[in-house]
Amino acid sequence: MAFEHAGSVAAPDEGFARAYAHEQYGRRGESAALWVVRRDAVMEVEDFVDELGRNYHRVDGYSLKAKLAEARERAGTAPSRDR
């Protein structure tokens, strides 16, 4: 299970942050482990410019599904529609 953002807690110190995080994000068995960090330790990165529209950087710029279907068509191994 990968770590993912669960949410935030407001707490007066690290001890309470740990306790509150444990109850807010763990009491229903939804967490196996938690990372709790101070807000000021979080570095925000939000500038993602793509002025020239270079969509080849992105996975959605190259549709494997369509290319695979074409290749199968050419090779005559396209899955039968009856199945």
Add this chain to the structure above:
Amino acid sequence: MNEQELLLLGIADDELVLGWRDSEWTGIAPVLEEDVALSSIAQNEIGHARAIYQLLAEDADALAFDRAPEEYRSSQLVELRFVPDWARTIARRVLYEAADELRLRRLMASADPAVAGLAAKIDREEAYHRMHAELWRGRLRDEPRYLVAVDELFPYLLAMAEADDHEALIAQFEPKTVPSNTVLQAHRRGAHADGWPDLWNEMTEVRRSVPGASW
């Protein structure tokens, strides 16, 4: 019930009633995070009560809710109503967890594997309750209202605890005066606190509204 069963019933009743009292803070705790945390702790306590009732009876609900008020074995410490007094609420949590830890430790060493196993399970959750109580204790260390509350409730704590644990609790909390036997007798388990009949009424109200119903 034999002596061991009565002891377990007293613990289960303590957990049920404390869970009930602490859940009275749901929605009105001083900060949201604390609201969630205390409510979660209160639910845990009720869960512990349920597990112990299941050791003692086929039908945990019947044991929890179908007794007459005078048949409950809860201590006065957990019966007292504190909303909206946060200092007393926290003082009770701190005191209660200290005594609960001592008695759980004894149960974990029980010769009965069902009791020892359940006590160990409960203790693993109580560790978080103790951590929560400890955090608040540190935070309110110099708060007069909290210190007064600890002194005021200490006799209730000793009356709740078994005699074997008195010395350890006195050493841990260093009360200004050690409560006399007369005081302990007045606060003894079974001699319920003033608010108990109202609490019992509220706790059992829905279940009594349709006797014998299957919920």
